[in-house]
Amino acid sequence: MDAAVITEAGAPPRPLERPDPAPGDGEALIRVHAAAIAPLDLLCASGASYFGTPATPYVPGVQGVGEVVTAPTLPSGTRVWFPTTAGMAPGDGSMARLSVAKEEGLLPLPDGAGDALVAALGLSAVAAWAVLTQRAGLRPGEVVLVLGGGGVVGQVAIQAARVLGAGRVVAAARSEAARRRCENAGADVVVDLRADEARADLALRLLEACGRPVDVVVDPLCGDPGTAAASILAEGGRLVNLGSSAGPTSAYDSALLRSRSAEILGYTNNALAPARQRELLAEVLEHAVAGAITVAHELVPLSDVTDAWTRQAQGRCDGRIVLTP
Numbered sequence: 001m002d003a004a005v006i007t008e009a010g011a012p013p014r015p016l017e018r019p020d021p022a023p024g025d026g027e028a029l030i031r032v033h034a035a036a037i038a039p040l041d042l043l044c045a046s047g048a049s050y051f052g053t054p055a056t057p058y059v060p061g062v063q064g065v066g067e068v069v070t071a072p073t074l075p076s077g078t079r080v081w082f083p084t085t086a087g088m089a090p091g092d093g094s095m096a097r098l099s100v101a102k103e104e105g106l107l108p109l110p111d112g113a114g115d116a117l118v119a120a121l122g123l124s125a126v127a128a129w130a131v132l133t134q135r136a137g138l139r140p141g142e143v144v145l146v147l148g149g150g151g152v153v154g155q156v157a158i159q160a161a162r163v164l165g166a167g168r169v170v171a172a173a174r175s176e177a178a179r180r181r182c183e184n185a186g187a188d189v190v191v192d193l194r195a196d197e198a199r200a201d202l203a204l205r206l207l208e209a210c211g212r213p214v215d216v217v218v219d220p221l222c223g224d225p226g227t228a229a230a231s232i233l234a235e236g237g238r239l240v241n242l243g244s245s246a247g248p249t250s251a252y253d254s255a256l257l258r259s260r261s262a263e264i265l266g267y268t269n270n271a272l273a274p275a276r277q278r279e280l281l282a283e284v285l286e287h288a289v290a291g292a293i294t295v296a297h298e299l300v301p302l303s304d305v306t307d308a309w310t311r312q313a314q315g316r317c318d319g320r321i322v323l324t325p
């Protein structure tokens with residue numbers, strides 16, 4: 001079958017022939033319709049993730065959308081979203097014409113949820129929704145600041161905050177294209193994250209945009225933006241970190257956190273049981289079908305995976321790239 005194959009950690013995948021996969025006990029064989037190039041795919045394939053260097057060659061793709069060919073209980077033809085452990089454990093993922101996945105992880109899709117949009121949302125949408133509904137416990141009327149608002153997590157967080165009743169939603173992003181995606185997602189104000197700006201200056205600009213200290217910060221960046229955002233948390237404010245694309249560490253003022261009873265929290269999808277992961281994505285898709293949540297995405301043929309992978313890694317694309325076998 002046609003597949004994207006990583007032959008060496010740190011190198012982009014190439015379109016190659018790969019043997020058709022054979023499902024094992026409890027697994028479904030899926031004809032893939034769409035597979036997004038997600039940040040987790042890039043991280044795992046780099047060989048520098050906390051999962052270790054992946055065994056090569058392998059087919060990347062930690063999630064996908066397709067239709068069931070065979071499964072223990074689901075009927076053939078059922079359209080599903082599915083996760084894989086590609087890059088995290090031995091085995092192939094979704095960037096191929098056929099893939100296998102444990103049936104317990106499959107989510108049958110509702111009518112009106114297009115393959116490409118579901119693939120683009122996927123686990124990033126799960127993270128954004130879980131951060132706001134579970135980890136941060138967003139309450140109606142609160143002020144939300146979304147760092148890195150132009151990414152899929154950020155775009156979903158902006159729209160999800162609206163759905164959940166936030167009083168004001170502010171986003172921050174670096175590039176002009178990313179700031180435009182924040183605006184399209186419905187942010188009240190979009191702040192330019194300037195390179196080499198002093199943390200104190202960024203904190204002042206974020207505070208001015210928010211209008212008052214912030215109740216909830218969605219932080220996939222860490223680094224200086226995380227430091228600045230933590231300094232403007234409100235009484236009982238919560239900053240939830242779920243990434244470090246701006247740097248591995250942020251600095252937090254102990255006296256400020258203690259005086260405001262503020263919280264710095266971490267989040268990872270890896271802590272979710274498969275059933276809970278499906279539940280959260282199903283909640284997001286209800287709002288996607290209703291038109292309340294969407295994300296910028298670009299469709300690319302699987303045969304162009306090498307260029308697409310490189311552009312996604314370098315941020316030279318308008319949103320999430322979705323491969324179509």
